Amino acid sequence: MLKLTVNGVPREVDADPEMPLLWVLRDRLDMTGTKYGCGIAQCGACTVHLDGQPVRSCQTRIGDVAEARITTIEGVSGRVAEAVQGAWRKLDVVQCGYCQSGQIMSAIGLLTDNAKPSDDDIAGAMDGNICRCGTYQRIRAAIHEAARSLA
Template identity: 65%
Template sequence: MSVTINVNGSERKIDADPETPLLWVLRDELGMTGTKFGCGVAQCGACTVHMDGYPIRSCQTLLEDAQGTTITTIEGIDGKAAAAVKAAWAELDVPQCGYCQSGQILAATALLAETPKPSDEDIDFAMDGNVCRCATYARIRKAIHVAADKMEA
């Protein structure tokens, strides 16, 4: 069966079972490997993408649920918040192994789009469920604060 979805601003016709997890469509059908498989049960955040601007876990989102929405992956993220987050991540050398970082960046970008000057509590709430196996949480939090400052400048 064919399903049409909008990914990173482009309409894409996908010939796959509508109940296929969006993660596998992005990676296997569209070659967008920046979105990672981590746990498969929406607990780690490695597969985070934006659906209509909000972070979702693509491992538990079905292809059919993506119809009529706009999906943004790490390959297509842009805008003021995304630019600030990417710059802060590089400036503070946030990633260690890097595996979780696309999910972390997408979650942080969504947070700053909604809450341009987040508190530590806002950051903790928004980033909850995004697991970093290297435990770079302190650098992630600091980078979000730096990105917020960059957005103000």
């Protein structure tokens, strides 16, 4: 049994320490907000926070995160998360929605560390988060909107 803290709740899972965190979240803990996209950490759909930092859960082994605080899209909270989610709704960012949990997790990570990001800061933080619908301009605008609301 491996012990984890997911969204502030201590959990125990029976899983091989080599199993990707993504599959533990989705298949063992029934937390399906984190999406499978590519399996090689290139698309960002599986982004979660480990100790507040965005990581790709498809390439993060569960055995490596036992001491970390894991936060999924289901568990984000606080001022920055509310600002990002509010901006996403206000600017109608979502099209198909598949990538959006990963996009939001990355945006929260950015704004937690940088309250006034430039377009270059946003591009750097969001690099590797692929949106098959191409809503990149709306995503960038929503991050700026969230930053303004936090000021």
